[in-house]
Amino acid sequence: MNLLEVERLNRAFGGQTALHDISFNVGKGQRLGIIGRSGAGKSTLLRCLSGLDRPQSGKILLEGEDMATLPEARLVVLRRRIGLVFQHFNLLTSRTVAANVALPLEIAGMPKALRSKRVAELLELVGLADHASKYPAMLSGGQKQRIGIARALAAHPALLLCDEATSALDPETTESILALLADINQVLGLTIVFITHEMDVVRRLAQQVLVLEKGRIVARGTPADILDANQMAAILPPNLSQTPQDGSHAIVRLTVGTQALCAPLLHTLEQQCQARFALLHTLPSPEGDGQVDVVVQADGLSVSTMNALQAHACAAEVIGYVPAHS
Template sequence: MNLLEVERLNRSFGGQPALHDISFTVPKGQRLGIIGRSGAGKSTLLRCLSGLDRPQSGRILLEGEDMAILPEAKLVLLRRRIGLVFQHFNLLNARTIAANVALPLQIAGRPKAERNKRVMELLELVGLADHAGKYPAMLSGGQKQRIGIARALAAHPALLLCDEATSALDPETTQTILALLADINRVLGLTVVFITHEMDVVRSLAQQVLVLEKGRIVSRGKPADILDANQLAAVLPPNLSQTPQDGSHAIVRLTVTTQAVFTPLLHTLEQQCQASFALLHTFPNPEGEGLVDVVVQTDGLSVATMNALQAHACAAEVIGYVPAHS
């Protein structure tokens, strides 16, 4: 069942389109990453999804209700089904940590006893139970974001939206916050949609990715495929063709373990295949820890060569062909 369905969403500001025909669906329990450069329309999309902004046309169905046309009074209630995590945390300075986490429940009109119980539960979940009586200014960035997440979860939302939730944090803190989000998704089965400009965040958290560029979705799929395609495209020669020509060289991608990097891999292959191998690029394999993708160019592609390559690497794939001496 799809929790969220977005259909042909359009939003423009003063005639300048910010989002163009955005359509996607998010099944219940999925982690969807939306990646794009600044100015790609990520924030506009997130504001539409969180009900803070309305698109000019298109539909945003959350649990079957269209947020794009819902009257304000009903939209207010629907927003309570969404938890929003902000880049800059947006905690209320005048409230204690506990009171910040309790706020969504207070807004929903829950009785005090229930609020207190839920707040302690959530502070336990994010590992900050000792800090209940402190004020946000006394916490570090990572702690503030944990509170931000606890607050977003308070009213049992159906959807968790994260707006660059780790962009203001250092790399280690980013990892702990991502682990927390993954945990929440796994344990609570909560659907998570997050926008980011960081490849690493998508790699470690997303199950599906949308790539946003100039207000349009330019590609979508599994993070491994998307990131792969993006990274490869950046290193491949521009005159790559899909069919071999007379005397053309082949571009091959080898996936090897990190240990193989320390062996004279190319030298061994050259000896074995009687062909030359030129190293074009290496990058971490997006699918697994401890794997490296090595892109090489060779002048002697044959069945025997491919067999030898497959014997030495976890995987070998011909990506295309380039004319010799290019």
């Protein structure tokens, strides 16, 4: 059974649709990223998933219990199964670091002795054991987010929700927080659902991605698929067609190693393939580091040219055709 099942979720604010027919599943131990621009409905979706807001229709099944229709008193208890990490940390300024981490345990009614043992364990996990008696205002952003994560993990949640958890942090700190989250996922086997507007975060952390646009899921797949589709959509000419016409030029994507860019790549190709190439774009390959996608427009493409290209590059793929005069 899936840990989280969302079925045909709808949420509107005064006639304005925020979420439309959202359905997806998250298996136990998975890492799902939800990406979208601001206003796409990410925050609304996350508020529904964390039980802070209720959808107008649809189901949100967490371990089989429907958060959309559960009575408030039972929902309060079910929320303890979810850990929430915030963009702006939302630590209580009136409590020390240790007391902040202990709060979910206090709420769940854990006895004090057990509580302090668990807090010590969590602070150790996030690497801030020696900051227990400090107040949040004395910590850096990255440290605050580590405390936020420790707090979210405190009551042994079944699901960790992250709301733009790295958006308020600098690139280096982002890196370390993402590493911590990946670590937690692997070591504790904890399911993570996170929303972000940063493609980079999705690429590093997600196993599966949902792309949200105007309250709808417009794409889903692995980060590589989504990245690829996104990047290609941005650079391809608008008059691209899928079938060749008389005298049309082919748009070809070549995946090559980065060292190939140091050689006269297009010149070599032209000599070997008896075709002419115009360079349209180069971009980092979704296949991984050390590889680059080179998008070229080929004039006079034949089967033998394609064979030659495939021999020369790691991969060569015809994306479409454009009329010759363009």
